[in-house]
Amino acid sequence: MDRKKRVAICMSEKKFKKLNFQEICKTCDEYGLEAFKLDLNLSLEEQEPFSVVLHKLTDVITASNEGDKKTCLILSKIENYIKTHPNLIVIDPLPNIQKVLNRFITYKTIYTSVSHTENIFTPNFCELVNPDIKDIKEQLRQSNITFPIICKAVPGHGSQNSHQMSIIFNESGLKDCRIPSVVQKFIKHNAILYKIFTVGDKHSFVERPSLKNYMACDLRKTIFFESTNVSKSDSKSELSILDPQEKVKNFFPNPDIFDFISKSIRQAFGMDLLGIDVIICNETGKYGIIDVNAFPGYDGFQNFNKCLIECILQKLN
Numbered sequence: 001m002d003r004k005k006r007v008a009i010c011m012s013e014k015k016f017k018k019l020n021f022q023e024i025c026k027t028c029d030e031y032g033l034e035a036f037k038l039d040l041n042l043s044l045e046e047q048e049p050f051s052v053v054l055h056k057l058t059d060v061i062t063a064s065n066e067g068d069k070k071t072c073l074i075l076s077k078i079e080n081y082i083k084t085h086p087n088l089i090v091i092d093p094l095p096n097i098q099k100v101l102n103r104f105i106t107y108k109t110i111y112t113s114v115s116h117t118e119n120i121f122t123p124n125f126c127e128l129v130n131p132d133i134k135d136i137k138e139q140l141r142q143s144n145i146t147f148p149i150i151c152k153a154v155p156g157h158g159s160q161n162s163h164q165m166s167i168i169f170n171e172s173g174l175k176d177c178r179i180p181s182v183v184q185k186f187i188k189h190n191a192i193l194y195k196i197f198t199v200g201d202k203h204s205f206v207e208r209p210s211l212k213n214y215m216a217c218d219l220r221k222t223i224f225f226e227s228t229n230v231s232k233s234d235s236k237s238e239l240s241i242l243d244p245q246e247k248v249k250n251f252f253p254n255p256d257i258f259d260f261i262s263k264s265i266r267q268a269f270g271m272d273l274l275g276i277d278v279i280i281c282n283e284t285g286k287y288g289i290i291d292v293n294a295f296p297g298y299d300g301f302q303n304f305n306k307c308l309i310e311c312i313l314q315k316l317n
Ligand SMILES: Nc1ncnc2c1ncn2[C@@H]1O[C@H](COP(=O)(O)OP(=O)(O)OP(=O)(O)O)[C@@H](O)[C@H]1O
Pocket: 123, 150, 152, 156, 162, 163, 164, 184, 185, 186, 187, 188, 193, 209, 210, 211, 227, 228, 230, 231, 277, 279, 290, 291, 293
């Protein structure tokens, strides 16, 4: 009898726990596959055979991008292994993961692939590399970015400051821009965020809390915040409470547009496991893509394990 095909899974212990590795093993077994934890500290050859690598190596790749020597060696080992085993299925391919690790590249990729359509956009953005305020003002002008702006760390995943952000309301706040960073125009969206979770050709979406309708203001001080406190399913941030006197007209989300966004982003990034953050502009009703993540938490995605294994099987066949 043929041996079961083996799926090598490689991620942080924290992610293994969240994913519930035992459950994944069970589902794999039901579908005729065998899952095991790949140990990057051992030789990969020693752990053969395996046909698929399923990973969340965003933290490893980011540390390596940032020059950490030990992590560079680990990453080279796996990259060389992939190079010499062209039939190995890697979910998702490492070069494609790089696109979501740098927010500037992420936004450029969205801009050039999906944002030309009528209802979908990515808010105007630019990369800041020079702390000179005159230069920052000029960059904002050239990129057509008006206040308020949101300033984000360049690495979107895995770095210590990936999730530290600020909202800047006026020119005097520009001194608070972290350098380097990516700046994006703030879009008012009635404090509602939609997370589209994609697994291969399937997706679903959930509603989450988000930032309230901030407006430009000459006197207002910069707000610094941790994005991890704002848009989780149980977040109760004071930054999300709409002004009581504000009358808001909510747009009902259109599942067909989410379907289109999921397909377009999957194609543009060449990835199967994606989290896509979308807000609906409360003035135009257009769908703004503000963030793309590799292998997100999938909190609220029904039958995730089954969809994941079906996605793997599709690639194997
Ligand atoms: N351009 C924008 N306009 C308005 N609000 C925004 C914008 N960009 C981000 N936000 C708000 O800030 C939050 C964090 O932004 P973003 O998703 O880029 O951060 P992140 O750290 O990459 O998040 P994640 O936890 O998804 O990895 C969003 O959930 C949303 O509430």
